[in-house]
Each structure stands twice: as structure tokens, then as C-alpha cells.
Amino acid sequence: MSWHDVLIAMLPENLLLAAILLLLAVEIVSGRSRDGFAIAFAGAAAAAAAACALYVHGYAGEPFPGHFSVGPTAFLPKAAIIALTLPVLLVSRDDFAESRFYVLLLSSLYGACLLISSDSFLTLFLGLELMSLPVYVLVLLAFLRPESTEAALKYLVLGGAATATFLMGASLLYGASGSLAVTAFSSALGSAQPLAVAGAVLVVVAMMLKAAVVPFHAWAPDAYQGASVPVTAYMATIIKAGALLAALRLFGTTPVVRPMTDLLAILPLASMVWGNIAAIRQSSFRRMIAYSSIAHAGYLFYAFLGEGPGRYAAVVFYLIAYGVMNLLAFAALPRSIDDARHDELDALKGLFHRQPFAALMIAAAMLSLAGLPPLPGFIAKFLIFRNVLAAGYTSYAVLGLVASYLGIYFYLRVIQYMFMSAEEPSAVHGRPRRLAFLASLLCLVPAILLSVFPGWLLDRL
Amino acid sequence: MADATLLNLVLWLPVIGIAVIAATPRGADSWVRSLSLAVMLLQLALTAILYVHFDPARAGLQFVTSRPWIAAWGIDYRIGLDGINVLLVALTAFLGPLVVAGAFSAIQKDVKLFYAMVLFIQFAMLGTFLAQDLFLFYVFWEAMLIPMFLIIGIWGGERRIYATLKFVLYTAFGSILMLAAVIYLVYSLNATTGIKSFAFADLYGSHLPLHTQMWLLAAFGLSFAIKVPMVPLHTWLPDAHVEAPTTGSVILAGVLLKMGTYGFMKLGFPLFPEATRAFTPALMTLAVISIVYGACLALVQTDIKKIIAYSSISHLGYVMLGLVSLDLVGIQGALLQMVSHGLVAGGLFLMIGMIYERCHTRDIAAYGGLAKLLPVYSVFFSILTLASIGLPTTSGFAGEFMALLGAFNAAWPQHVAGYDLPLVLAVIAVSGVVLGALYMLWLAQRMLFGPVKALHQPLRDLDARERAILIAIVAAIFAIGLYPQEPLRKTELAAREYQQIVMSGRGHHGSLP
Numbered sequence: 001m002s003w004h005d006v007l008i009a010m011l012p013e014n015l016l017l018a019a020i021l022l023l024l025a026v027e028i029v030s031g032r033s034r035d036g037f038a039i040a041f042a043g044a045a046a047a048a049a050a051a052c053a054l055y056v057h058g059y060a061g062e063p064f065p066g067h068f069s070v071g072p073t074a075f076l077p078k079a080a081i082i083a084l085t086l087p088v089l090l091v092s093r094d095d096f097a098e099s100r101f102y103v104l105l106l107s108s109l110y111g112a113c114l115l116i117s118s119d120s121f122l123t124l125f126l127g128l129e130l131m132s133l134p135v136y137v138l139v140l141l142a143f144l145r146p147e148s149t150e151a152a153l154k155y156l157v158l159g160g161a162a163t164a165t166f167l168m169g170a171s172l173l174y175g176a177s178g179s180l181a182v183t184a185f186s187s188a189l190g191s192a193q194p195l196a197v198a199g200a201v202l203v204v205v206a207m208m209l210k211a212a213v214v215p216f217h218a219w220a221p222d223a224y225q226g227a228s229v230p231v232t233a234y235m236a237t238i239i240k241a242g243a244l245l246a247a248l249r250l251f252g253t254t255p256v257v258r259p260m261t262d263l264l265a266i267l268p269l270a271s272m273v274w275g276n277i278a279a280i281r282q283s284s285f286r287r288m289i290a291y292s293s294i295a296h297a298g299y300l301f302y303a304f305l306g307e308g309p310g311r312y313a314a315v316v317f318y319l320i321a322y323g324v325m326n327l328l329a330f331a332a333l334p335r336s337i338d339d340a341r342h343d344e345l346d347a348l349k350g351l352f353h354r355q356p357f358a359a360l361m362i363a364a365a366m367l368s369l370a371g372l373p374p375l376p377g378f379i380a381k382f383l384i385f386r387n388v389l390a391a392g393y394t395s396y397a398v399l400g401l402v403a404s405y406l407g408i409y410f411y412l413r414v415i416q417y418m419f420m421s422a423e424e425p426s427a428v429h430g431r432p433r434r435l436a437f438l439a440s441l442l443c444l445v446p447a448i449l450l451s452v453f454p455g456w457l458l459d460r461l
Numbered sequence: 462m463a464d465a466t467l468l469n470l471v472l473w474l475p476v477i478g479i480a481v482i483a484a485t486p487r488g489a490d491s492w493v494r495s496l497s498l499a500v501m502l503l504q505l506a507l508t509a510i511l512y513v514h515f516d517p518a519r520a521g522l523q524f525v526t527s528r529p530w531i532a533a534w535g536i537d538y539r540i541g542l543d544g545i546n547v548l549l550v551a552l553t554a555f556l557g558p559l560v561v562a563g564a565f566s567a568i569q570k571d572v573k574l575f576y577a578m579v580l581f582i583q584f585a586m587l588g589t590f591l592a593q594d595l596f597l598f599y600v601f602w603e604a605m606l607i608p609m610f611l612i613i614g615i616w617g618g619e620r621r622i623y624a625t626l627k628f629v630l631y632t633a634f635g636s637i638l639m640l641a642a643v644i645y646l647v648y649s650l651n652a653t654t655g656i657k658s659f660a661f662a663d664l665y666g667s668h669l670p671l672h673t674q675m676w677l678l679a680a681f682g683l684s685f686a687i688k689v690p691m692v693p694l695h696t697w698l699p700d701a702h703v704e705a706p707t708t709g710s711v712i713l714a715g716v717l718l719k720m721g722t723y724g725f726m727k728l729g730f731p732l733f734p735e736a737t738r739a740f741t742p743a744l745m746t747l748a749v750i751s752i753v754y755g756a757c758l759a760l761v762q763t764d765i766k767k768i769i770a771y772s773s774i775s776h777l778g779y780v781m782l783g784l785v786s787l788d789l790v791g792i793q794g795a796l797l798q799m800v801s802h803g804l805v806a807g808g809l810f811l812m813i814g815m816i817y818e819r820c821h822t823r824d825i826a827a828y829g830g831l832a833k834l835l836p837v838y839s840v841f842f843s844i845l846t847l848a849s850i851g852l853p854t855t856s857g858f859a860g861e862f863m864a865l866l867g868a869f870n871a872a873w874p875q876h877v878a879g880y881d882l883p884l885v886l887a888v889i890a891v892s893g894v895v896l897g898a899l900y901m902l903w904l905a906q907r908m909l910f911g912p913v914k915a916l917h918q919p920l921r922d923l924d925a926r927e928r929a930i931l932i933a934i935v936a937a938i939f940a941i942g943l944y945p946q947e948p949l950r951k952t953e954l955a956a957r958e959y960q961q962i963v964m965s966g967r968g969h970h971g972s973l974p
Binding site: 382402 | 536
């Protein structure tokens with residue numbers, strides 16, 4: 001390990017760290033709460049650019065051998081999640097101006113970056129916790145509503161359970177293999193040793209808890225609803241991506257065999273079905289997105305059923321497409337003074353006549369989440385189910401596709417509210433915000449590129 | 462000048478139109494209307510050039526564009542004209558300006574979005590017909606859903622939300638299973654031959670075991686049969702038609718319903734020839750049930766739009782009958798019947814829209830003696846009624862007669878060999894012609910003749926715009942009815958090729974570039 005390696009290989013992380021320290025320093029020196037948006041945005045943009053540059057350069061290195069390594073397959077998802085944070089920052093500017101919000105958000109992002117590159121259970125655990133802990137506080141920061149406290153507590157308790165499960169699983173795997181390397185997990189997948197299998201199952205369950213897969217999903221609707229819009233957007237995209245990328249790190253390209261197959265087929269399938277059905281009944285936009293994200297976690301975990309080599313491409317493409325379109329919806333969501341009112345689906349009624357651009361953006365996002373072509377969500381879904389079919393699980397693939405059909409209705413209902421319903425007298429008449437508009441443009445450009453030239457990204461995966 | 466670039470221009474013109482409409486400021490409604498009409502007319506003119514230059518003596522695709530789109534999966538942007546889609550592309554382009562002009566007075570709400578959606582569905586429909594790559598086909602196929610969802614849902618009648626959700630959920634269910642079949646088909650081609658391709662031409666050559674073919678045909682067929690629609694998957698159609706604005710009904714009846722039969726002809730049957738032959742008795746039975754059942758339901762309706770909606774189910778049953786007969790005359794008749802039905806049903810829906818704008822009801826009982834009040838309207842309505850019945854010299858006659866003849870041609874040898882089912886079915890199918898005459902003539906009698914009913918206001922007869930639309934349709938109906946050999950010349954080679962692929966089971970498109 002040389003300092004030079006640490007500096008270059010961890011450049012994205014280092015830039016995030018620099019932004020965090022700068023935010024803290026400015027606040028301490030000036031002695032009062034200050035607007036930290038500019039520093040945070042510049043830091044994240046620089047980190048995303050650094051990750052892109054390192055990816056293009058093809059840089060690979062191992063600054064902490066056995067614990068932390070980087071390469072093109074790490075830099076691409078890293079660049080993607082840091083870039084996805086940029087619209088979140090833009091959207092949050094109107095709700096949160098204090099530095100503490102940005103410090104917490106960037107810390108969580110730092111954790112997500114860490115786990116993408118982790119080689120051992122130690123760094124993976126560090127990354128997972130660093131990613132999750134700030135979010136408990138972020139949920140609580142939302143206007144300090146009573147629901148926020150409940151949501152944060154629920155999230156904290158279930159997050160703690162996930163942590164405990166993960167540690168238990170990791171220690172069992174350590175006991176079975178004598179190694180803390182993440183490869184201990186993939187070798188446990190095919191092992192006949194009960195200890196190793198139990199450890200692997202516990203680790204998978206922990207990941208499913210973090211990603212909100214049925215039956216470990218109960219925290220998501222409350223946490224999503226309790227948090228403020230930017231935090232919900234962050235949880236639905238980056239935290240979800242973090243949990244899945246951690247799982248990707250663990251599974252690698254190792255083929256999954258029984259009994260793990262059953263776990264990885266049935267729970268995600270239940271997640272798709274339940275997420276899509278429960279979303280139909282919701283009247284809150286954020287709760288609906290929560291159930292939608294439960295269903296999407298199901299599709300994503302399905303990818304691990306598939307053949308090893310296609311897994312990385314399927315998961316990363318899906319996360320990017322899903323993240324971009326989800327954030328597009330959140331950025332275009334009309335603003336209101338009252339956060340709870342902001343959240344009701346009814347408030348979207350007749351939106352097309354008030355803000356046609358916002359309505360069209362939300363519609364595109366909903367159709368993409370529903371997986372209808374030619375939007376990127378379709379290609380992502382195609383990729384996942386192609387892998388599942390190619391691995392020979394025909395009936396699981398068909399069941400999964402039928403489950404995804406169940407979801408079409410509630411996405412269309414949002415469009416129905418916006419385009420086909422008469423405006424409610426109590427409808428929100430907020431002005432479109434400039435930064436949120438910028439955020440939706442920031443999501444729209446990749447959304448169009450992914451729809452028209454999906455091959456460009458797929459060639460790089 | 463007729464080359465692949467021109468075909469691309471035809472396909473992408475609506476998208477250019479949408480971009481211009483999006484840049485138009487709010488309130489410029491009449492400019493949006495004329496722009497859409499101009500785009501559609503230009504598209505029609507370019508399509509006419511392509512149609513004239515389409516060489517009937519050459520088998521396979523013409524004016525082909527093929528570019529890698531998603532190279533990693535072997536997906537190409539691949540479009541072209543062949544004998545199967547050339548008439549349907551011409552039909553779509555022909556109906557485009559009529560659909561746009563027909564909505565000038567009816568649509569006053571959200572005009573920009575409306576014409577953007579009409580242009581978008583035009584793009585998606587042409588794309589579906591032109592696509593020669595399964596992935597591209599699926600993308601266009603699904604893309605048709607959204608504009609139709611909005612057209613029915615925003616500008617439709619009272620129960621529009623119910624109708625549009627029913628339409629989308631029915632069709633989307635078929636599509637989801639088709640997607641599973643598409644992935645499976647391409648994957649097995651890759652696994653057995655090593656070819657990574659979604660091109661139709663490559664997929665025709667995949668030799669799958671019979672039971673796999675049956676499953677895949679069932680999945681594709683479900684999607685197509687919902688679109689046709691074949692009984693018992695038809696229940697979305699009357700609701701969609703009744704609640705849709707005139708434009709929506711015309712697009713639905715004129716082009717969208719042909720997607721199902723086109724899908725069977727282009728994909729379902731040639732991709733899985735052995736399974737098709739195994740399913741032929743079942744498909745024939747369903748086709749005949751659709752013919753008779755649709756006609757019977759049309760008899761008892763009180764809503765004018767519903768009569769035409771059910772008659773569509775009946776008329777498309779002939780198309781299916783002709784396709785599964787695997788007789789050259791029958792296949793050619795099926796192709797002609799698709800075009801004819803598009804013109805006749807499209808025209809009838811336009812006329813229903815015109816009378817609805819004047820009287821605001823579609824209840825037959827409210828009408829009577831229109832011949833005295835609206836002589837011009839009544840003349841056109843009578844002509845379209847007779848065309849729908851299939852009077853000789855109209856396009857409906859040529860299509861239906863040939864489809865039925867094909868069914869008999871195919872049934873006779875089997876009857877001689879001692880297998881009577883096809884002959885029985887063909888005989889029953891003929892009764893659909895009688896029923897068709899019954900419900901259409903009865904409709905015309907109740908609306909046009911008899912005592913004059915007290916209507917809300919003094920009615921004005923058709924204006925110049927409406928007359929121009931109907932003259933175009935009627936001219937096309939007689940042109941095809943009097944000279945069916947002209948369109949049939951263009952489709953003959955393709956029909957032979959289709960017949961040969963499905964009958965021999967050896968998919969082989971050697972002539973493709």
C-alpha cells in the first residue's frame with residue numbers, strides 16, 4: 001500500500017470526504033449554520049467525475065489488499081450512484097439548507113462507495129453501516145413530524161436487526177472457512193457444510209432486509225412515507241442500489257445452486273407479487289413508491305438466479321435505469337408548503353393542465369417503472385428475465401413476468417390522475433422550482449439516452 | 462428516389478411532427494391541426510411512391526434498412542417492406558390524414574396532446590408493420606398501448622377510464638406472455654445454432670420440438686388473439702370502441718385490430734409451423750365462432766358503435782379463417798379483407814362520429830328518417846353499409862369471398878378423405894355473411910328510413926371536409942372492389958411464401974438480403 005495508490009484509487013471517496021470535512025470546517029469556523037449546498041454539490045460532482053475518469057482510464061488497483069480493491073467494474077457503478085445523488089441534492093435544496101443534512105447525505109454516500117469496492121466482510125460491514133446510519137437521522141430530519149419519528153425508529157430497529165443478522169452470518173462464514181474475504185460467501189453457496197450454508201443464508205437475509213424484500217419489507221412503507229421527499233428519493237434509489245451492489249459483490253459470478261435457489265426465487269417472487277398488489281391500495285405517493293421499490297427489489301434479486309456472467313450487467317443496468325426514472329418522478333413532483341399534502345396521490349389530479357412538463361416527466365417515469373418499452377425500465381426488465389430464462393428457470397421467469405404485469409395498473413393510475421381527472425379544488429398550485437427543474441433535466445438526458453442507445457451502456461457492462 | 466431512406470422518412474415523419482408540436486406555444490390549436498394534417502398527407506404521398514415502386518416480382522424484403530441497435534444481443538434496427546405488410550402500411554398511411562381531419566371539430570380539449578398522441582400511435586403502428594427484428598417489433602407493439610390509453614382515457618365518453626384500463630390490461634397481459642416467449646425463442650435459437658439474432662429471417666429457421674412450439678405459439682397467439690380480437694378474448698373491444706372518441710375508434714378498427722392478424726401471419730404461424738398445423742382445427746373453430754357469435758351480438762345491440770364493434774369481431778374472423786386455411790386464395794383473401802375492413806369499419810366509425818357531433822346520441826332508437834333530413838350523409842352511409850355486407854364491386858366482397866373460398870378449397874380434400882370438420886365449419890362461416898347483411902341492413906333501415914324522429918335541432922348535412930373524407934374512403938373501397946388484382950399482385954409472392962413455410966414446416970427465407 002502506498003499513499004499514492006490510496007489517493008488515486010480512492011479518489012471519488014476522498015473527494016466526498018473532503019467535501020464532508022470542508023462542510024464541517026466551514027460551520028465550525030463561521031460558528032453558525034450555513035447553506036452547504038454548493039460545497040456538497042461540487043464535492044459530489046467532482047467525485048462522480050473522478051469515478052468516470054478512472055473508469056475511462058481503466059484504472060485498477062488494490063490500495064488495501066484483501067479489503068479494498070478497485071477496477072472498472074467498481075468504478076462504473078460507483079460513478080452511477082454518485083451521479084444519481086446529484087439530482088437528490090438539487091431536489092433537497094428547498095427543504096434543507098443546513099450543512100448537517102449534506103454532511104449526513106455525503107457520509108451515507110461514502111459508505112455506499114466503500115461497499116462497492118469491499119473485498120472483506122470488514123469493509124463490507126463498514127460500508128453498509130456507514131451507508132445506513134446517517135439515513136436514520138435523515139429520516140428524522142424531515143420537518144420533525146410525528147410520523148418521521150416513528151418512521152426513523154422503525155427503520156433504526158429493523159436496520160439494527162439487519163446488522164445483527166449480517167454479523168451473525170459473517171461470523172458463521174468465518175467459522176466455516178477461517179477467512180473474512182467475501183469469497184468465503186460464494187464458496188459457501190455450493191458447500192454442503194451446514195455452518196457455511198447457514199452463514200450464507202443469514203447474509204442473504206440481511207441483504208434482503210436492507211433492500212426490503214418480502215417478508216423483510218415492513219419498514220419500507222413507513223420509512224418512505226415518514227421521510228421528506230429528497231430523503232425518500234435517496235432511500236429508494238441509492239440505498240437500494242447500495243444493498244444490491246453489496247449483494248453483487250458477495251455473489252460475484254458464482255452460480256447459485258439449491259437450496260439457495262429456492263430462497264432466491266421464492267422470496268423475490270413474493271416481493272414482486274405483494275409489492276405490486278399492495279401498491280394498488282395506496283393513496284400516498286411515497287407509500288406507493290415504497291411498495292413499488294419492494295417489487296423492484298424482487299426483480300433485482302431475481303438476477304442472482306441467472307447465470308453468473310450476465311448478473312453484473314443485469315443488476316447495474318437495472319439500478320441505473322430504475323434510479324434515473326425514480327429520481328425523475330421525484331424531481332418533477334409538484335411542490336407544496338405542506339409536506340403531508342404534497343404526498344397525496346389526489347394532489348396530482350389534473351396536473352397535466354397545470355404543469356404539463358412535470359406531468360409528462362412523471363408519466364414517463366411511471367411507464368418506465370412499469371417496464372413498458374421503449375423506456376429504459378423495459379430493457380432492464382428484459383435483461384433480468386433473459387438471464388433467468390437462460391439459466392433454465394423458465395417457470396420462474398414466466399411467473400415473474402406475470403407478477404410484473406400486476407404492477408402496470410397502479411403506475412397507470414398515476415397517469416390517469418394527472419391526465420384524465422378533473423382538477424381538485426384543493427390541488428397544489430406550487431410554482432415549479434428552478435433547482436428541481438434542473439434535477440429533472442439531469443435525469444431526463446440519461447433517460448432518453450438509455451431509451452435510444454441502450455447498447456452504449458450494455459457494451460460497457 | 463424510392464429507396465430505404467424514403468421508407469425511414471415515412472416511419473419517422475410523425476416523430477418530427479411531434480417535436481414541432483411540442484415546440485408550439487399553447488393556444489395555437491388551428492396551427493397544430495394543419496401541421497398534423499400536413500405531416501399525414503406528406504406521409505401518404507411518400508408511401509404512395511413506395512407502393513408504386515414496390516416490385517411484386519421480387520420475393521422477400523424491399524427498401525431494407527438494417528443497422529445494429531443493441532449489438533451485444535444481436536438486436537438490429539431492421540425495417541423493410543414485403544408483400545405481407547405493404548398493403549397494411551398503405552392502409553395506415555391512407556387512414557392517417559382522414560383520422561386527423563375527422564377530429565378537427567370534435568376535439569377541442571388538449572389539442573396539442575391529442576395530435577401528438579395521434580402522430581405517436583401512427584409512428585408505433587407503422588413501426589410494428591415495418592419491423593423485421595423481433596425486439597424492435599415488440600418495442601413498437603407495446604408502444605401502441607400508451608397513446609391509445611391516453612386517447613380513450615382523456616377524450617373518451619363517460620366510462621372512459623374503465624374502458625381504457627380494460628383495454629390496456631387485456632392487451633398488456635397478452636404482451637407479457639409474448640415477452641416470455643420472445644426471450645425463450647431467441648435464447649433457444651442461440652443455444653442450438655449459436656446465432657445471436659432477433660431478425661425474423663433467422664428465427665424462421667429455428668427448429669424447435671413440437672411441444673415447445675406449441676407453448677410458444679400459445680403465448681404469441683394469446684397476445685395476437687386478444688388484439689384481433691377472437692372470441693372469447695373480445696370483451697375489451699366493445700367497451701373500448703364505445704367509450705373511445707371517433708379518432709380512437711377509427712384507429713382501433715382501421716389499423717390496430719389488424720395487428721393481431723398481421724402478427725399471426727408474420728410471426729405466429731411461420732415461426733411455429735408444426736404447432737400451427739396441430740392447432741388448425743382449434744383455430745378454425747375459434748375463427749368461425751368469432752364470425753357467427755360476433756354477428757349475433759351485433760344483431761341485438763342498441764348502440765350504433767357497438768354494432769360496428771361486434772361486426773369487427775365477425776369480419777376479422779374471416780381473416781383468421783383465410784389465414785389458417787393455408788390455401789393461396791384464402792391467404793390472399795385474408796390480406797385483402799384486412800385492408801377492406803380497415804376502410805369500411807374506419808369509414809363507418811367516422812360517420813358515427815359525424816352524426817354524434819350533430820345529435821349527441823348513439824342510441825339507434827333516437828334516429829329515424831335521416832334519409833330525408835341528411836340526404837348526402839345517408840348516401841354515404843348506405844354505400845358503407847353495402848360495403849360492410851360485402852356487396853360485389855366493393856372491397857368487402859373480394860376479401861370475404863376469397864377467404865371463404867380458401868376455406869372450402871382447403872376443406873374439400875379433407876372431406877374426401879373422410880374428415881368433415883373443416884367443411885362443416887366453412888359452411889357455418891357462410892351463415893355469417895347472411896347475418897352480416899341482416900344486422901347492417903336493419904341498422905340502415907332504422908336509422909335512414911322510416912318516420913322522421915324529433916331530433917334536437919335542425920340538422921346540417923355534411924360539410925366539405927366531411928365529404929372529402931368520405932369520398933376518399935368510398936373511392937378506395939370501389940377501387941379495391943373493382944380491381945382487386947392490383948393489390949393482390951403485390952401480395953402474391955409473399956402469400957405463397959407464407960403458405961410454403963407453414964405447410965412444409967421448413968422455415969427458409971433464402972432470398973432475404
